[in-house]
Amino acid sequence: MPPAPHTPTPNPDKRSPLGLMRQWWLRLPPSRQDRFATLAPLLAVLLFLSAIVVAITYLRYEELEREQEAVTRDVEYAQQRLRLRLLERQEQLMRLAREVDNKEISSEEFEFQAENLISQFPELLAVSWVDGRRHVLTTYASPSAPPALVRLPGSTLAPNESDGSFDLARDLRQPIYSRPLGEDPRQATLMLQVPLTEQGRFAGTVMGEYSVDGLLRFGIPPEIMARYAVALIDDRQRVLAGSLQSPNTVLRLLPWSSQPLEHEVPVSPVGNGLILKAQGYRTSQDIVGSGFFWVIGALSALTVWMLLGTWRHTRRRVQAQQALVAETNFRRAMENSMLTGMRALDLQGRITYVNPAFCSMTGWTEGELVGRTAPFPYWPDEDHDQLAARLEDELSGRSTPGGFEVRVQRRDGSIFDARMYVSPLIDPKGHQTGWMTSMTDITEPKRIREELSASYERFTTVLESLDSAVSVAPLGSDEMLFANKMYRLWFGTRGQGHRHLVDLAGTQPSPSPDDGDAVDAFAGMPTETLTDAGSENAEVFAEELDRWLEVRTRYLTWVDGRLAQMVIASDITPRRNAEAQAAKQNERAQTASRLITMGEMASSVAHELNQPLTAISNYCNGMISRLNEQRISNEELLSALEKTSRQAQRAGQIIQRIRAFVKRSEPNPMPSDVAQMVSNAIELADIELRRQQVRLSPYVAARLPSLMVDPILIEQVLINLLKNAGEAIAQAGRPPGERYVELRVGPRRLEDEEVVEFSVRDSGNGVPDEMIERIYEAFYSTKSEGMGIGLKLCRSIVESHHGRMQVQNIYNGEEVVGCCFSFWIPVHSRLLAENTAPSAPSASLTDTERAR
Structure with a gap:
């Protein structure tokens, strides 16, 4: 704007509101000035309509x-x-x-x-x-x-x-x-x-x-x-x-x-x-006032609509210009930020365009490449003939859709591998004006692919040299995805062996009967849950191989996305034979332990048998003398004979109980009454306890459930614990009032499992703290004359019945006043299922020992 001429009236101060508004208006871009110029009439119309509405509203309110x-x-x-x-x-x-x-x-x-x-x-x-x-x-x-x-x-x-x-x-x-x-x-x-x-x-x-x-x-x-x-x-x-x-x-x-x-x-x-x-009452409106209001409102709305239409048209034109500029800038930024090199050739093979990525790969600038014809400066000298043939095929439209691999020379002379893809360049009218080529540096992917290939060869070599059979197959299919040398040696190249091992191990899931996928019957199953689960182990006997195999299975997602199952089968026949032999040795040790126990109790048992035998002899001598003197009636004779018979039965029961206890037999789990087992064990152990002047206080809870156990083995554990308790009290030298053993049997719940707990408490000197961790070791004993196999066998017997055994001292303040040995047997035992398995019965103990 030209400066105002000099007049006597001074110019308005630039700091006045009018001057500030004029400066603000001149600083606005033309698009903003057009927008404000459109808003002024719109604002005037809205103010006029608002004034009319306010006036009419005020009159109506009055x-x-x-x-x-x-x-x-x-x-x-x-x-x-x-x-x-x-x-x-x-x-x-x-x-x-x-x-x-x-x-x-x-x-x-x-x-x-x-x-x-x-x-x-x-x-x-x-x-x-x-x-x-x-x-x-x-x-x-x-x-x-x-x-x-x-x-x-x-x-x-x-x-x-x-x-x-x-x-x-x-x-x-x-x-x-x-x-x-x-x-x-x-x-x-x-x-x-x-x-x-x-x-x-x-x-x-x-x-x-x-x-x-x-x-x-x-x-x-x-x-x-x-x-x-x-x-x-x-x-x-x-x-x-x-x-x-x-x-x-x-x-x-x-x-x-x-x-x-x-x-x-x-x-x-x-x-x-x-x-x-x-x-x-009011049944009609002010027609004149309302009509005047609506006419003014309609005219104002029409004016506002026309102004808004003009404003919208102007905004669309400005937005189209801005979108065109933004699109051009975006395409230029996209081309400059691409890591893939782009090169455009005309129909004669002349370079018409290269992007910054292409220049960065080759080391040549855009000015040095645009307008050049073959041979191009990034061609290696030794590959000119090959690259010229490639260029001829490219210009003729004979390039493969998958691209082709070439070598490219940088400006500094270094060589890298690249893959090029060619497509026709079409202008907006639909005419072809040349060819567009994209180039990607594949030096690093090629190196990684070679390393992966070498790694696969090493991995295959390791799997082929394993002593275990490894196989991978899709679920529910006989197709083999992988099989190593040991698998092929045992089962051949087909998938029946894989399916047979899965069936023996019992780890094959069944597909839904509604699945209709002919390629993968298990499509749609929750594969994430299966593949994240741990491996499953099973020991099976393969009749066709006459071998015991340990089969480990695991679900995995194969390279093509299908759910597959990997099976690793290892030959464990020598180990199973060793376990069976160890089970037999353990059985012999149990029998020997029972014989040793009865040998140590021989004097007490002889004293116990001497009482009924002496009574029988006395009754017989008395009856003979009175018969000779004819001083006995039939009723007296019958009474004496009944007493003699009861004493003979008592002696026979003691001998029968000892024979059943020391008799060697295979483990025979059966539903057993807890009270009867405790009674049998007390009948034998109480003989030794009375000899040592130890008082036994048994307590057996009522209505205990029956246990699936071998009663002879559980009685052996109870007799050993009661015998050890009596010996501990005798060794401690307790006075007669403190020589007692307490046997308690009752139900208990451990970690959501119902069990029956047996506990033996004595009043001896307890077990030294440094010996508690070793008392279950073989041939380790706290007694000078002990052999160190009693507690070891007791713990093995309890764990073979899926129970646990523990020991703890009883304290009165800091003084040890006794010891408590306890063990528990689960009510719902798995022994019956294990004994019906195809393995030998003696293997149950070794399996438990191995799990422990």
Whole structure:
């Protein structure tokens, strides 16, 4: 803008608002100036429309306020009229009540005066004289009264008929109005209770009953009824008399306004139970004012629409320009940021375009490459003929879709491997103008591929040299994905051997019968869960190989995405034979332990047998001498023979129990009664304990479940523990009062498993802390004459029944006052399933030892 000419009037200061606005406007770009220039007329139209709306709204509100004031004033006037009418009727009933209190009138005179009142005032339906016990003494009802208000003298007023007004009048000793009564709102009545007193006592009420509809018709002035829609409503907004307008006939301020002209006020002296409400009649709008408003609004909206259309067109044009610039910049940035080299050739083989990635790969600049023809500077000298043939094929359109691999020479002379892809270059009119070539550096991927190939060869060599058979096959298919040398030696090249091993191991999942995928029947299964699961082991016997195999299976996702199963089978026949031999040796050790135990208890057993044998000898000698002297009767002889028989049976039971205990036999799990096993063990162990003057206190819980165990082995464990407890007490030298052993057997729950626990407590010196960890070792003993195999065998027997054994000292403060050996056997044992397996029965113990 040219500077203003010099005049006597000074130029406005640049810091004035006008100068600042002018500077701000000049700093805006043309697009922003166009936008603000479009917004100015739009803002003016909106301000004009807002002014019109505000003016019309203000006038309408003024009119509404005047009409609302008129409604409020008229409703208050009507309420006063209705109040005066109610007070007048109340005063007449109170005068009648005073005459009753003073006994100035009789029942006939009361009925006569009530009839006069009802005939004079139509809204009064009935007047009754009720005594203090709610008995109606006399009453008179209007002929137009509903049947419910016609009461007979001598009837009783129900409590719910007065809505509590009778009781309230009795308590307050003043006239009380009830709430509107009646099921039908249009036939609602209002009850007034005027109390009666006799010598200061409550004597009843004079009860007047009004028609709510009559109060409206005769109590509201006619001019109010003509001007407004008047109604009497209760506290629940139910219309009791009169009517209110529907929303379509109520006066509205504007077309979008729904505020009616109305006013409501409680009817005194009734209170909030009866409300007078009035609404102003208005059936038509101000057509001229509304028409003027809508015409101005339509013209303003049309102007705004035209301005917005112009603004939208301008914005679209500016946006199209900005999108074109952004698209050009984006394509240029994309070409410059690509790691793939791009090269464009015309139909004659001349370079017309290269991107920065191509220049970075070759080391040549764009100016040095554009316009060049073959041979190109990035061709190695020794590959000119080959690359020239490639270029000829490229220009002729004979390039392979998968691209081709070439060698490229950088500017510094170094060589790298690249792969090129060729596609025709088409212009916007659909004509081919040349060829577009993309080049990717594959030196590093090629090196990695060679290393992977070498790694695969090493991996295959390792798998082929394994002593285990390794195979991989899809689930539910005989196709073999991989098989090493040992597998091919055992089962050949087909997949039947893989399926046979999976079936023996029992780890093959079954596909859904609804699957219809012919390629992969297990498509859709949760493969992530299967592949993340750990490997599964099983020991099976392969009859065709006459070998014991340890089969380990695992699920994996094959290179083509299918779910596959890998099986590794190892020959464990020598180990199984060694385990069977170890089981036999362990069995012999158990038998030897029982023989040693009985050998140590031989003197006690001999003493125990000597008692019944001596008794038998005495009985026999006595019977012989008395028979010789003929001094015995048949009854005495029979009694002596029965005692002899019982002593012989006792000796036989002891011998039979010892023979069963020391007899060598295979482990034989069977359902066994816990109490019977404990009784058998106590019968043998108690002999040794009595010899050592040790008191045994057994406790066996009632209703214990039966256990799937070998009873002889469990009895051997109990006898060994009881014998060791007695020896510990004898070694400690405890006085007679402290020489006791406690045997407790009861149920227990360990980690959600029901077990039966056996515990043996003694009062010896306990086990030294440094020896607790070694007392289960073979040939280690805490006794000078011990062999060190008793506790070892006891622990093996317990663990062969899937139980556990532990030991702990008993303390009194810091002093050791005894020791407790305990073990538990699970109620739900797996021994039965293990003994029905194809392996030998003796292998169950070795399997448990190996698992431990």
